[in-house]
Amino acid sequence: MSKTKRSEIRRRTRPGGQAEPRKSERTRQLILDASLKFLWTHPFRDLTVGELMSLAGISRSAFYHYFQDLHELMEALLHAFEEEVFDVTAPWFSGEGDPISLLMESLENMVQVCYQRGPILRAVSDAAPMDERLEKAWTRFVEDFDDAVTLRIEQQQAAGLIKPFDARPVAMALNRMDAYLIIHHFGRRPRGNRESALDAILRVWISTLYGEKALANCLSRSKAPTTAKKK
Amino acid sequence: MSKTKRSEIRRRTRPGGQAEPRKSERTRQLILDASLKFLWTHPFRDLTVGELMSLAGISRSAFYHYFQDLHELMEALLHAFEEEVFDVTAPWFSGEGDPISLLMESLENMVQVCYQRGPILRAVSDAAPMDERLEKAWTRFVEDFDDAVTLRIEQQQAAGLIKPFDARPVAMALNRMDAYLIIHHFGRRPRGNRESALDAILRVWISTLYGEKALANCLSRSKAPTTAKKK
DNA sequence: AATTCTATTTCACATGATGTCACATTACAA
DNA sequence: TTGTAATGTGACATCATGTGAAATAGAATT
Structure with a gap:
């Protein structure tokens, strides 16, 4: 270790001045975690800066050093979610092989991720209409999917795998449904x-x-159709 | 005119004590109209009791004689919309004849109505997550459709018009999409x-x-598939 | 270890919308 | 016209928000 001080080791893990386990980063994460814990059991409308920060164990006003407001916090959650979903749906969008199998794989993955992160997704979509910025972020997220799905449909139409029709409106319909x-x-x-x-x-x-x-x-391997009525 | 006073004529148009052009009814309608005018050009998040009532030309506090809060007002708008949509989609749900033609007719009607009342629909769905009561009303509205569509699918499955599958999840998917x-x-x-x-x-x-x-x-009569790309 | 500088946190306050009250005013039936 | 109920108003208390100055804690330097 010779001359190198511990602080130098820690701080310079990432070159470029970006220190690694900076206190503020940990606090920020603390807030994110608290919001997650809260949203897992309460709707977004009940989330207040005061509640959140007392959950995190920090004073209310400290919140504003990390986020402009609750909506910006939701945006952070959205971006994390966004990345995850795009990753797991890659197969159909860019994979090679039987398109139907790839589609099934992608949709299965998507459902899996959304099952895990469902409350986040709901909280974001609940919060979106209340804030212009967040609404735009949410819209862009959905529209990125529209673009990707439209493109893929058009590619497969060109390859004769999908019948010709106006791809975008259908892509939008399917995405809203999802x-x-x-x-x-x-x-x-x-x-x-x-x-x-x-x-x-x-x-x-x-x-x-x-x-x-x-x-x-595809559904041959699936279970028999359920006739049971579950209201 | 003899003995009958004008007021008696007016008030008793509808028997049962319910007077017709009661002042309060007109005021209530004034508020509804003002909200509609506002929502046609602004998102729900910008609607405030003060703005609304100054638009209606009445004092702010008078609002609370007619509605508990803005969400109850939205509920009123929803119910009017609800009725209209259920009416025009009746063909597929209860009509007789070729199911596909009926479905097309219903969906055409629905799109037509929603095109007219689009901003109301959006305002309600934007406002819903902010209030438990309104959220329930909105959910019930959508789920009423789920029930109706599920039932209809099951009927037509029994008649051999639709392949057998678990109807409800598909009905829900299609309704969310719409x-x-x-x-x-x-x-x-x-x-x-x-x-x-x-x-x-x-x-x-x-x-x-x-x-x-x-x-x-069905689409034979439709225009040729658009290959044009419209981002 | 003492010092300095900065990052982090807190407190106290101003704001803006909400909802409620007691009271003023208006509408309307007698 | 007049009395009463229906309708409208202004003033108030409340609550969450967001801000800035001041206090505290942390990290680097000596």
Whole structure:
């Protein structure tokens, strides 16, 4: 260790002046964690800066050193979620191989992630209409998917895998369905049934894009149709 | 006119004590109208009791004689909308004849109504997460559709018109798609294209419920697929 | 260890919207 | 016209928000 002081080691883990475990970073994370814990059991409308900070064990006004307001905090949560979802849906968007299998894989992954992070998703979509900035971030998130799905449909139409139609409106329809169906099912506790939500999403996507024949093939491994009525 | 006083004529138009053009009813309507005018050009988050009442030309505190708060007002708007939508979608739900034609008629009507009342729909769905009562009303509205669609699908499955599958999750998926696609397209000005939204909705519903063959027949009269890219 | 400088936190306050009250005013039936 | 209930108003208490100055704690330098 010779001359190098401990502080130098710690602080210079990341070059460029960005220190690693800076106190403020830890505090910021503390706040994020507290908000997460809160939103897991309460709707966003009940979240107040005071509540949040007392949960985090810090004074209320300290909040404003880390976030402009609650909406900016929600934006931070959204961005983390965003990244995760884009990662796990990559297969259909950029993978190679049977498009239907890839689609199924992507949608399964998406449902899986959303099942985990459901309350975040709901909190963000609840909070979005109350703040212009957050609303834009949320809109952009959804529209990024619109772009990606539109592009993929058009590619597969060109390849003759999907019948020709105006791709964008359909992509938008399917994405809205995903987002709000998932928020409905997984956005609050007790969360709905993963499997039946996924089945419905798969059914709609596949029959819309690839036709019922494709659907029949995929669902062959699935369980028999439920006739049971569950109100 | 003999003995009958004018007031008696006016007040007894509707028997049962419910007077007709009572002052308070007119004022209430004035407030509703003002809110509508406001929401047509501003998001719900900018609506304040003060603004609203000065728009209506009445004092702020008078508002609370007519509504508990802004959310109750939104609930009133929702109920008016609700009725209208249920009326125009009746064909598919209870009509007789070719199910696909009926479905198309219902969805066309729904898009038509929503195009007119888009901003109301958006305002309600924006406001809903902020208030438990309104949120419940909004949820019930959507779930009433879930029930109706589920029932109809099950009926047509029993009649062999629709392939067997678990109806409710699919009904929910299709309804979420309708609601939020429509809010997206028609909820603010400038509103999106009626036709392309309708086409997308029709495509998804028909191919999901009745298969692509049915779809091909219906869309024969439609315009050629647009290859144009409109970001 | 003492010192200095800065990052972090807190306290006290101003603001803005809400909802409620007692009271003024108006509408309307007698 | 007049009395009473319905309607409208102003003043107030409340609550969460966001801000700035002051206090405290942390880290680097000597």
